[in-house]
Amino acid sequence: MKNQTVTNASLDVPGDSVGAKSPQSAQQQTRKNLTEILPHAAVPLLFVATFVLFSVLSPDLFFSWTNVRIVLAAQATVLLLAVAITIPLRSGDMDLSVAAVMVMCATVVGALYSNGVSALLSCVIAVGVGLVIGVLNAVLIVVAGLESIIVTLGMYTLVAGLTSFVSGGNLVTTIPKSLKDFATTPFLTLPAIVWIGWLVALVVWFVFEFTPMGRYLLFVGGNRAAATLAGLRVSRIRITALIAAAVISAIAGVLFAGSIGSVDPSSGHSYLLAPATAAFLGTTMIHMGRFNIIGTLIGLYLLAFGITGLQLLGVQGWVSDVFNGAALIVAITFARYFEVLNFAKVRPKKLRNSKGAHSSEPPLR
Numbered sequence: 001m002k003n004q005t006v007t008n009a010s011l012d013v014p015g016d017s018v019g020a021k022s023p024q025s026a027q028q029q030t031r032k033n034l035t036e037i038l039p040h041a042a043v044p045l046l047f048v049a050t051f052v053l054f055s056v057l058s059p060d061l062f063f064s065w066t067n068v069r070i071v072l073a074a075q076a077t078v079l080l081l082a083v084a085i086t087i088p089l090r091s092g093d094m095d096l097s098v099a100a101v102m103v104m105c106a107t108v109v110g111a112l113y114s115n116g117v118s119a120l121l122s123c124v125i126a127v128g129v130g131l132v133i134g135v136l137n138a139v140l141i142v143v144a145g146l147e148s149i150i151v152t153l154g155m156y157t158l159v160a161g162l163t164s165f166v167s168g169g170n171l172v173t174t175i176p177k178s179l180k181d182f183a184t185t186p187f188l189t190l191p192a193i194v195w196i197g198w199l200v201a202l203v204v205w206f207v208f209e210f211t212p213m214g215r216y217l218l219f220v221g222g223n224r225a226a227a228t229l230a231g232l233r234v235s236r237i238r239i240t241a242l243i244a245a246a247v248i249s250a251i252a253g254v255l256f257a258g259s260i261g262s263v264d265p266s267s268g269h270s271y272l273l274a275p276a277t278a279a280f281l282g283t284t285m286i287h288m289g290r291f292n293i294i295g296t297l298i299g300l301y302l303l304a305f306g307i308t309g310l311q312l313l314g315v316q317g318w319v320s321d322v323f324n325g326a327a328l329i330v331a332i333t334f335a336r337y338f339e340v341l342n343f344a345k346v347r348p349k350k351l352r353n354s355k356g357a358h359s360s361e362p363p364l365r
Contacts, residue, residue, distance in 0.1 A: 044285060047302040054309030061312045065189075072194050075304045076259065077102065079197040080252035081275040082296050083204050084245040089279055090208070090291040091241040092221035093141060093148040097133065098249040099271040100159040105130050105253030106263040107163050109179070110172035119176030123254045130250020133159060134243035142238045156268070163265045172263040183258030193255045200248060205293035217241060218290065273324045274303060280331035303327060 055063035081098045088095045105126040112122040133155065140151045183193045208214035216237050219227045228234050257263055281302065282295025307320045 044298055047298055047305070050302060050306050050309065054305070054312070058309065058312045062309055067308070067312075069190060071301075071304050071308050073191050073259070075300060076191070076193040076197045077252045077256040078271060078274050078278075078304075079297065079300055080200060080248055080255070081271060082278040082300050083197075083201050083293060084248035084252070085275045086279045086282065086291050086293060086296050087204065087217070087245050087248075088148070088238070088241040090217040090221050091238050092224065093238060093242060094152065094276075095137065095242060095245045096149060096152040096272065096276070097137065097155040097159060098245060098252075098275060099268045100156040100163070101130050101133050101246055101249040102253040102256055102271060103263065103265060103268040104133075104159045104163045104166075105250040106257035107167050107172050107253075107265055109176070109254055109257045110174045110263055111166050113176050114172075114174035119178050122176065123179065126254050127247060127250045130246045130253065131243065133250075134246025137246065138239040138242040141242060142235050148242075156272070160266075160268050163268070167263070167265040169265065172257075172265065173261070175257050175261055175263070179254070179258035180261050181258075183255050191259065193259045196255060200251070201293055201297060208293060213237070213240075221291070273321075273328060274300070277303060277324050277328040277331055280328060284331065299331070 061067060081102060084098045085095055108126040108129050109122045112125060113119060117125070137148075137152060137155055140146050140155075141148045184191045186192075187195055208217070216227070216232055219230070219232060220234050220237050224234050227237075278300035279291055279296050281299025282292055282297075283289055284295070285298060286292050286295045303324060307323055310319055310323065
Protein backbone atom coordinates (compact mmCIF):
# COMPACT_ATOMS: atom_id res chain seq x y z
CA MET A 1 0.00 0.00 0.00
CA LYS A 2 2.82 2.35 0.85
CA ASN A 3 4.58 1.68 -2.43
CA GLN A 4 1.32 2.16 -4.28
CA THR A 5 0.76 5.51 -2.57
CA VAL A 6 4.21 6.71 -3.44
CA THR A 7 3.75 5.63 -7.03
CA ASN A 8 0.45 7.46 -7.38
CA ALA A 9 1.87 10.57 -5.77
CA SER A 10 4.80 10.55 -8.13
CA LEU A 11 2.41 10.78 -11.03
CA ASP A 12 1.33 14.22 -9.85
CA VAL A 13 4.78 15.71 -9.44
CA PRO A 14 5.19 18.72 -11.77
CA GLY A 15 7.69 18.09 -14.50
CA ASP A 16 7.54 14.32 -14.10
CA SER A 17 8.05 12.59 -17.45
CA VAL A 18 5.00 10.39 -16.99
CA GLY A 19 2.50 12.53 -15.18
CA ALA A 20 2.85 15.82 -17.05
CA LYS A 21 3.55 16.85 -20.62
CA SER A 22 6.06 19.53 -21.43
CA PRO A 23 4.75 22.75 -23.00
CA GLN A 24 6.59 21.86 -26.20
CA SER A 25 4.93 18.44 -26.49
CA ALA A 26 1.54 20.01 -25.74
CA GLN A 27 2.06 22.55 -28.52
CA GLN A 28 3.11 19.78 -30.89
CA GLN A 29 -0.01 17.80 -30.02
CA THR A 30 -2.21 20.87 -30.55
CA ARG A 31 -0.54 21.55 -33.89
CA LYS A 32 -1.05 17.93 -34.88
CA ASN A 33 -4.73 18.06 -33.93
CA LEU A 34 -5.24 21.24 -35.96
CA THR A 35 -3.45 19.68 -38.92
CA GLU A 36 -5.83 16.72 -38.79
CA ILE A 37 -9.00 18.77 -38.23
CA LEU A 38 -8.52 21.72 -40.58
CA PRO A 39 -8.60 19.71 -43.85
CA HIS A 40 -11.97 18.25 -42.83
CA ALA A 41 -13.35 21.70 -42.01
CA ALA A 42 -11.84 23.66 -44.91
CA VAL A 43 -14.82 23.53 -47.28
CA PRO A 44 -17.49 24.06 -44.57
CA LEU A 45 -15.49 27.06 -43.35
CA LEU A 46 -15.22 28.31 -46.92
CA PHE A 47 -19.01 27.98 -47.25
CA VAL A 48 -19.53 30.05 -44.09
CA ALA A 49 -16.98 32.62 -45.24
CA THR A 50 -18.66 32.87 -48.66
CA PHE A 51 -22.06 33.40 -47.09
CA VAL A 52 -20.73 36.05 -44.71
CA LEU A 53 -18.80 37.83 -47.48
CA PHE A 54 -21.77 38.20 -49.82
CA SER A 55 -24.05 39.08 -46.90
CA VAL A 56 -21.75 42.03 -46.18
CA LEU A 57 -21.36 43.04 -49.83
CA SER A 58 -25.06 42.71 -50.65
CA PRO A 59 -27.01 42.69 -47.38
CA ASP A 60 -30.37 43.72 -48.81
CA LEU A 61 -30.45 41.08 -51.56
CA PHE A 62 -28.21 38.18 -50.51
CA PHE A 63 -28.77 38.14 -46.76
CA SER A 64 -32.51 37.49 -46.83
CA TRP A 65 -34.76 34.49 -46.38
CA THR A 66 -36.29 35.20 -49.79
CA ASN A 67 -32.92 34.72 -51.47
CA VAL A 68 -32.20 31.56 -49.47
CA ARG A 69 -35.59 30.14 -50.39
CA ILE A 70 -35.06 30.91 -54.08
CA VAL A 71 -31.63 29.26 -54.09
CA LEU A 72 -32.87 26.15 -52.28
CA ALA A 73 -35.78 25.77 -54.69
CA ALA A 74 -33.59 26.33 -57.75
CA GLN A 75 -31.06 23.74 -56.56
CA ALA A 76 -33.57 21.03 -55.63
CA THR A 77 -33.23 19.07 -58.88
CA VAL A 78 -29.46 19.64 -58.92
CA LEU A 79 -29.37 18.21 -55.40
CA LEU A 80 -31.10 15.05 -56.61
CA LEU A 81 -28.64 14.74 -59.49
CA ALA A 82 -25.71 15.25 -57.12
CA VAL A 83 -27.02 12.49 -54.86
CA ALA A 84 -27.54 10.27 -57.90
CA ILE A 85 -24.02 10.73 -59.25
CA THR A 86 -22.47 10.18 -55.80
CA ILE A 87 -23.79 6.60 -55.59
CA PRO A 88 -21.82 5.08 -58.51
CA LEU A 89 -18.84 7.29 -57.70
CA ARG A 90 -18.68 5.62 -54.29
CA SER A 91 -18.39 2.26 -56.04
CA GLY A 92 -15.75 3.52 -58.45
CA ASP A 93 -17.90 4.34 -61.50
CA MET A 94 -18.71 7.70 -63.08
CA ASP A 95 -22.19 8.42 -64.49
CA LEU A 96 -22.24 11.49 -66.71
CA SER A 97 -25.66 10.68 -68.15
CA VAL A 98 -27.72 11.79 -65.13
CA ALA A 99 -28.52 15.25 -66.51
CA ALA A 100 -29.68 13.85 -69.86
CA VAL A 101 -31.79 11.23 -68.08
CA MET A 102 -33.46 13.95 -66.03
CA VAL A 103 -34.38 16.05 -69.08
CA MET A 104 -35.47 12.98 -71.04
CA CYS A 105 -37.84 11.80 -68.30
CA ALA A 106 -39.24 15.31 -67.85
CA THR A 107 -39.92 15.44 -71.58
CA VAL A 108 -41.57 12.02 -71.53
CA VAL A 109 -44.02 13.20 -68.87
CA GLY A 110 -45.15 16.13 -71.01
CA ALA A 111 -45.23 14.12 -74.25
CA LEU A 112 -47.32 11.31 -72.79
CA TYR A 113 -49.71 13.65 -71.01
CA SER A 114 -50.29 15.60 -74.22
CA ASN A 115 -51.32 12.34 -75.89
CA GLY A 116 -54.00 11.49 -73.36
CA VAL A 117 -52.04 9.43 -70.84
CA SER A 118 -52.95 10.14 -67.22
CA ALA A 119 -50.61 12.23 -65.09
CA LEU A 120 -49.76 9.38 -62.72
CA LEU A 121 -49.10 6.87 -65.49
CA SER A 122 -46.98 9.41 -67.37
CA CYS A 123 -44.78 9.85 -64.30
CA VAL A 124 -44.49 6.10 -63.75
CA ILE A 125 -43.50 5.49 -67.37
CA ALA A 126 -40.95 8.31 -67.18
CA VAL A 127 -39.31 6.68 -64.15
CA GLY A 128 -39.40 3.39 -66.06
CA VAL A 129 -37.51 5.03 -68.92
CA GLY A 130 -34.83 6.08 -66.44
CA LEU A 131 -34.68 2.52 -65.12
CA VAL A 132 -34.11 1.17 -68.63
CA ILE A 133 -31.29 3.67 -69.23
CA GLY A 134 -29.71 2.63 -65.93
CA VAL A 135 -29.85 -1.03 -66.94
CA LEU A 136 -28.22 -0.22 -70.29
CA ASN A 137 -25.45 1.68 -68.53
CA ALA A 138 -24.90 -1.21 -66.13
CA VAL A 139 -24.76 -3.83 -68.90
CA LEU A 140 -22.25 -1.86 -70.94
CA ILE A 141 -20.07 -0.89 -67.97
CA VAL A 142 -20.20 -3.95 -65.71
CA VAL A 143 -21.03 -6.83 -68.03
CA ALA A 144 -19.21 -5.65 -71.16
CA GLY A 145 -16.38 -4.14 -69.11
CA LEU A 146 -16.32 -0.73 -70.82
CA GLU A 147 -15.09 2.43 -69.13
CA SER A 148 -17.91 4.12 -67.22
CA ILE A 149 -16.96 7.67 -68.17
CA ILE A 150 -16.94 6.80 -71.89
CA VAL A 151 -20.18 4.81 -71.78
CA THR A 152 -22.15 7.40 -69.82
CA LEU A 153 -20.83 10.28 -71.89
CA GLY A 154 -22.00 8.44 -74.99
CA MET A 155 -25.31 7.68 -73.28
CA TYR A 156 -25.68 11.37 -72.44
CA THR A 157 -25.37 12.25 -76.13
CA LEU A 158 -27.69 9.42 -77.19
CA VAL A 159 -30.39 10.31 -74.67
CA ALA A 160 -30.12 14.02 -75.50
CA GLY A 161 -30.73 13.19 -79.16
CA LEU A 162 -33.74 11.02 -78.31
CA THR A 163 -35.11 13.82 -76.15
CA SER A 164 -34.99 16.20 -79.10
CA PHE A 165 -36.77 13.57 -81.20
CA VAL A 166 -39.53 13.02 -78.64
CA SER A 167 -40.13 16.75 -78.21
CA GLY A 168 -39.66 17.63 -81.87
CA GLY A 169 -37.05 20.11 -80.73
CA ASN A 170 -39.76 22.28 -79.19
CA LEU A 171 -40.37 23.49 -75.66
CA VAL A 172 -42.63 21.01 -73.82
CA THR A 173 -45.36 22.85 -71.95
CA THR A 174 -48.00 20.14 -71.49
CA ILE A 175 -47.09 19.35 -67.89
CA PRO A 176 -49.93 17.98 -65.72
CA LYS A 177 -51.33 20.60 -63.37
CA SER A 178 -51.49 18.06 -60.56
CA LEU A 179 -47.74 17.48 -60.92
CA LYS A 180 -47.04 21.21 -60.87
CA ASP A 181 -49.15 21.62 -57.76
CA PHE A 182 -47.42 18.69 -56.08
CA ALA A 183 -43.88 19.90 -56.78
CA THR A 184 -44.47 23.54 -55.88
CA THR A 185 -46.82 23.24 -52.90
CA PRO A 186 -45.10 25.07 -50.02
CA PHE A 187 -44.41 23.41 -46.70
CA LEU A 188 -42.81 25.60 -44.03
CA THR A 189 -42.31 28.21 -46.78
CA LEU A 190 -40.25 25.83 -48.96
CA PRO A 191 -41.70 24.03 -52.01
CA ALA A 192 -42.25 20.29 -51.74
CA ILE A 193 -39.48 19.51 -54.24
CA VAL A 194 -36.89 20.82 -51.75
CA TRP A 195 -38.14 18.53 -48.99
CA ILE A 196 -38.25 15.57 -51.39
CA GLY A 197 -34.66 16.25 -52.39
CA TRP A 198 -33.55 16.36 -48.76
CA LEU A 199 -35.53 13.19 -48.02
CA VAL A 200 -33.83 11.28 -50.85
CA ALA A 201 -30.45 12.58 -49.65
CA LEU A 202 -31.28 11.45 -46.11
CA VAL A 203 -32.19 7.95 -47.28
CA VAL A 204 -28.99 7.57 -49.32
CA TRP A 205 -26.94 8.97 -46.42
CA PHE A 206 -28.48 6.36 -44.12
CA VAL A 207 -27.66 3.60 -46.61
CA PHE A 208 -24.08 4.82 -46.92
CA GLU A 209 -23.44 5.13 -43.20
CA PHE A 210 -25.53 2.44 -41.49
CA THR A 211 -26.13 -0.46 -43.88
CA PRO A 212 -23.94 -3.22 -45.32
CA MET A 213 -24.63 -1.91 -48.83
CA GLY A 214 -23.00 1.40 -47.95
CA ARG A 215 -19.86 -0.40 -46.77
CA TYR A 216 -19.89 -2.69 -49.80
CA LEU A 217 -20.02 0.30 -52.15
CA LEU A 218 -17.03 1.77 -50.36
CA PHE A 219 -15.08 -1.51 -50.46
CA VAL A 220 -15.76 -1.97 -54.17
CA GLY A 221 -14.78 1.60 -54.96
CA GLY A 222 -11.60 1.29 -52.91
CA ASN A 223 -10.31 -2.01 -54.26
CA ARG A 224 -12.40 -4.23 -56.51
CA ALA A 225 -9.89 -7.07 -56.49
CA ALA A 226 -9.80 -7.15 -52.69
CA ALA A 227 -13.59 -6.90 -52.54
CA THR A 228 -13.88 -9.90 -54.86
CA LEU A 229 -11.44 -11.91 -52.73
CA ALA A 230 -13.50 -10.99 -49.66
CA GLY A 231 -16.52 -12.62 -51.26
CA LEU A 232 -18.48 -9.52 -52.24
CA ARG A 233 -20.65 -9.65 -55.35
CA VAL A 234 -18.85 -6.78 -57.00
CA SER A 235 -20.78 -6.85 -60.28
CA ARG A 236 -24.15 -6.84 -58.53
CA ILE A 237 -23.12 -3.95 -56.28
CA ARG A 238 -21.92 -1.85 -59.23
CA ILE A 239 -25.07 -2.62 -61.22
CA THR A 240 -27.25 -1.60 -58.27
CA ALA A 241 -25.38 1.71 -57.93
CA LEU A 242 -25.74 2.58 -61.62
CA ILE A 243 -29.44 1.70 -61.72
CA ALA A 244 -30.10 3.66 -58.52
CA ALA A 245 -28.42 6.72 -60.05
CA ALA A 246 -30.60 6.51 -63.15
CA VAL A 247 -33.82 6.04 -61.17
CA ILE A 248 -33.08 9.00 -58.89
CA SER A 249 -32.29 11.07 -61.99
CA ALA A 250 -35.63 10.04 -63.48
CA ILE A 251 -37.43 11.10 -60.30
CA ALA A 252 -35.55 14.39 -60.51
CA GLY A 253 -36.84 14.75 -64.08
CA VAL A 254 -40.45 14.25 -63.06
CA LEU A 255 -40.13 16.80 -60.26
CA PHE A 256 -38.19 19.13 -62.55
CA ALA A 257 -41.09 19.16 -65.01
CA GLY A 258 -43.53 19.93 -62.22
CA SER A 259 -41.45 22.66 -60.60
CA ILE A 260 -40.64 24.53 -63.83
CA GLY A 261 -43.92 23.87 -65.65
CA SER A 262 -42.14 23.35 -68.97
CA VAL A 263 -39.13 21.48 -70.33
CA ASP A 264 -36.42 22.69 -72.70
CA PRO A 265 -35.13 19.51 -74.41
CA SER A 266 -31.69 21.06 -74.86
CA SER A 267 -31.19 22.09 -71.23
CA GLY A 268 -29.28 19.00 -70.13
CA HIS A 269 -25.86 20.59 -70.49
CA SER A 270 -26.82 23.19 -67.88
CA TYR A 271 -27.11 20.43 -65.28
CA LEU A 272 -24.05 18.38 -66.22
CA LEU A 273 -21.23 20.07 -64.33
CA ALA A 274 -22.64 21.19 -60.97
CA PRO A 275 -23.62 17.72 -59.62
CA ALA A 276 -20.21 16.22 -60.42
CA THR A 277 -18.42 19.23 -58.94
CA ALA A 278 -20.45 18.98 -55.73
CA ALA A 279 -19.72 15.26 -55.42
CA PHE A 280 -15.97 15.74 -55.80
CA LEU A 281 -15.99 18.69 -53.42
CA GLY A 282 -17.66 16.37 -50.94
CA THR A 283 -14.58 14.15 -50.86
CA THR A 284 -12.56 16.98 -49.33
CA MET A 285 -14.58 17.01 -46.10
CA ILE A 286 -16.33 14.77 -43.54
CA HIS A 287 -14.78 11.48 -44.78
CA MET A 288 -11.62 12.60 -46.53
CA GLY A 289 -11.11 11.00 -49.92
CA ARG A 290 -14.49 9.24 -49.85
CA PHE A 291 -17.68 10.18 -51.64
CA ASN A 292 -20.30 11.00 -49.01
CA ILE A 293 -23.72 12.64 -49.06
CA ILE A 294 -23.18 15.35 -46.44
CA GLY A 295 -20.04 16.51 -48.21
CA THR A 296 -21.88 16.51 -51.54
CA LEU A 297 -24.66 18.70 -50.12
CA ILE A 298 -22.24 21.19 -48.58
CA GLY A 299 -20.31 21.35 -51.85
CA LEU A 300 -23.52 21.90 -53.81
CA TYR A 301 -24.70 24.78 -51.65
CA LEU A 302 -21.23 26.33 -51.62
CA LEU A 303 -21.37 26.51 -55.42
CA ALA A 304 -24.99 27.66 -55.48
CA PHE A 305 -24.65 30.51 -52.99
CA GLY A 306 -21.26 31.51 -54.39
CA ILE A 307 -22.64 31.89 -57.92
CA THR A 308 -25.78 33.62 -56.64
CA GLY A 309 -23.68 36.11 -54.70
CA LEU A 310 -21.61 36.92 -57.78
CA GLN A 311 -24.73 37.38 -59.89
CA LEU A 312 -26.29 39.72 -57.32
CA LEU A 313 -23.12 41.82 -57.50
CA GLY A 314 -23.68 42.25 -61.24
CA VAL A 315 -21.12 39.75 -62.54
CA GLN A 316 -21.89 38.47 -66.05
CA GLY A 317 -23.50 35.08 -66.56
CA TRP A 318 -20.46 33.33 -68.03
CA VAL A 319 -18.75 33.57 -64.66
CA SER A 320 -20.93 30.73 -63.33
CA ASP A 321 -19.44 28.31 -65.87
CA VAL A 322 -15.93 29.47 -64.98
CA PHE A 323 -16.75 29.14 -61.28
CA ASN A 324 -18.09 25.58 -61.67
CA GLY A 325 -15.26 24.50 -63.94
CA ALA A 326 -12.55 25.86 -61.67
CA ALA A 327 -14.23 24.32 -58.63
CA LEU A 328 -14.37 20.93 -60.36
CA ILE A 329 -10.66 21.03 -61.20
CA VAL A 330 -9.76 22.01 -57.65
CA ALA A 331 -12.10 19.37 -56.19
CA ILE A 332 -10.68 16.56 -58.33
CA THR A 333 -7.14 17.66 -57.48
CA PHE A 334 -7.83 17.57 -53.76
CA ALA A 335 -9.75 14.29 -54.07
CA ARG A 336 -6.73 12.71 -55.74
CA TYR A 337 -4.41 14.19 -53.12
CA PHE A 338 -6.40 12.77 -50.23
CA GLU A 339 -6.66 9.40 -51.99
CA VAL A 340 -2.87 9.23 -52.23
CA LEU A 341 -2.53 10.48 -48.64
CA ASN A 342 -4.91 7.82 -47.33
CA PHE A 343 -3.02 5.15 -49.26
CA ALA A 344 0.26 6.33 -47.75
CA LYS A 345 -1.23 6.09 -44.25
CA VAL A 346 -2.84 2.68 -44.78
CA ARG A 347 0.10 1.01 -46.55
CA PRO A 348 2.46 0.83 -43.52
CA LYS A 349 -0.36 -0.66 -41.43
CA LYS A 350 -1.03 -3.26 -44.11
CA LEU A 351 2.65 -4.19 -44.19
CA ARG A 352 2.72 -4.60 -40.41
CA ASN A 353 -0.50 -6.60 -40.39
CA SER A 354 0.78 -8.90 -43.13
CA LYS A 355 3.03 -10.54 -40.53
CA GLY A 356 0.04 -11.41 -38.38
CA ALA A 357 -3.53 -12.41 -38.98
CA HIS A 358 -5.13 -11.23 -42.18
CA SER A 359 -8.39 -9.29 -42.15
CA SER A 360 -11.33 -10.78 -44.01
CA GLU A 361 -12.47 -7.33 -45.14
CA PRO A 362 -10.91 -5.47 -48.06
CA PRO A 363 -9.04 -2.26 -47.16
CA LEU A 364 -10.80 1.06 -47.19
CA ARG A 365 -9.63 3.73 -49.58
